[in-house]
Amino acid sequence: MQLDFAAREVTIKLVYYGPALSGKTTNLAALHGRAGPEARGRLMTLETQDDRTLFFDLLPLTFRSKDGDASLRIKLYTVPGQPIHAATRRLVLQGADGVALIADSRVSETQRNAEAFLDLRQNLRDNGIDLARLPLVIQFNKRDLPDVRSDEELVRLAVRGKEPVFRAIATRGVGVVETFVCLLWLTWRSLDQSHQLSRKLQIDGEELVTGAARQLGITTPFRDLIAVRMGGAGADLASGGAP
Numbered sequence: 001m002q003l004d005f006a007a008r009e010v011t012i013k014l015v016y017y018g019p020a021l022s023g024k025t026t027n028l029a030a031l032h033g034r035a036g037p038e039a040r041g042r043l044m045t046l047e048t049q050d051d052r053t054l055f056f057d058l059l060p061l062t063f064r065s066k067d068g069d070a071s072l073r074i075k076l077y078t079v080p081g082q083p084i085h086a087a088t089r090r091l092v093l094q095g096a097d098g099v100a101l102i103a104d105s106r107v108s109e110t111q112r113n114a115e116a117f118l119d120l121r122q123n124l125r126d127n128g129i130d131l132a133r134l135p136l137v138i139q140f141n142k143r144d145l146p147d148v149r150s151d152e153e154l155v156r157l158a159v160r161g162k163e164p165v166f167r168a169i170a171t172r173g174v175g176v177v178e179t180f181v182c183l184l185w186l187t188w189r190s191l192d193q194s195h196q197l198s199r200k201l202q203i204d205g206e207e208l209v210t211g212a213a214r215q216l217g218i219t220t221p222f223r224d225l226i227a228v229r230m231g232g233a234g235a236d237l238a239s240g241g242a243p
């Protein structure tokens with residue numbers, strides 16, 4: 001995170017992690033497609049001929065506060081999922097404020113999802129970050145394909161963990177904004193707790209995240225939006241701490 005008091009500007013780094021071909025780049029492309037012209041920067045991708053991410057993708061997003069005076073800048077990265085890019089993944093993770101793990105819903109990919117999760121944990125550790133303290137959201141993508149893990153199974157998985165779990169079909173933009181907005185909210189809340197961002201910058205975090213969702217074409221209140229998640233993070237995520 002970078003903080004510029006004079007400009008009332010905070011910059012955070014979010015990373016989309018996960019196994020090869022799970023749909024990380026597709027998530028970024030969908031967000032880029034939905035973001036209004038004043039919010040989105042240029043989507044930078046570097047891929048091989050067969051669309052595999054070679055280094056990383058970067059989508060810069062800027063959301064302004066209601067008074068137009070304060071801004072939240074987001075650097076949204078994807079890592080390359082292929083096993084040979086382990087060192088790049090570690091590099092891209094440096095300084096991450098929050099992570100979305102994009103998993104492939106197909107039963108056949110279960111092992112690769114688990115490996116990606118362990119890889120994430122290890123790379124965070126190497127960067128001096130404790131996974132347990134990092135805002136993390138899980139997305140099960142490719143719900144449109146045959147032979148995917150059932151909703152019931154995902155619910156069981158979600159209630160066991162503390163991370164919010166979302167279902168998605170990134171190619172159709174389904175579940176993409178929900179995943180992103182939830183990660184943004186968790187990350188904001190975590191940074192606010194450790195750095196008192198709202199107080200120092202006089203920004204209302206809820207308002208900022210609501211504004212971000214609006215600039216991604218969502219008019220439902222963001223708490224309703226992220227209420228579609230399966231388990232994880234308890235009721236406080238939806239109610240802002242009030243029971």
Ligand SMILES: Nc1nc2c(ncn2[C@@H]2O[C@H](COP(=O)(O)OP(=O)(O)OP(=O)(O)O)[C@@H](O)[C@H]2O)c(=O)[nH]1
Nearest residue numbers: 020021022023024025026053080081142169170171
């Ligand atoms: N059917 C289906 N295909 C998807 C979905 N999301 C992504 N894909 C396809 O899966 C392939 C891989 O998607 P990418 O977004 O490039 O995957 P990635 O995670 O960035 O892959 P790496 O960069 O190699 O790590 C592409 O052909 C996408 O069109 C989805 O929800 N459903």
Ligand SMILES: [Mg+2]
Nearest residue numbers: 024025052053
């Ligand atoms: Mg990619």
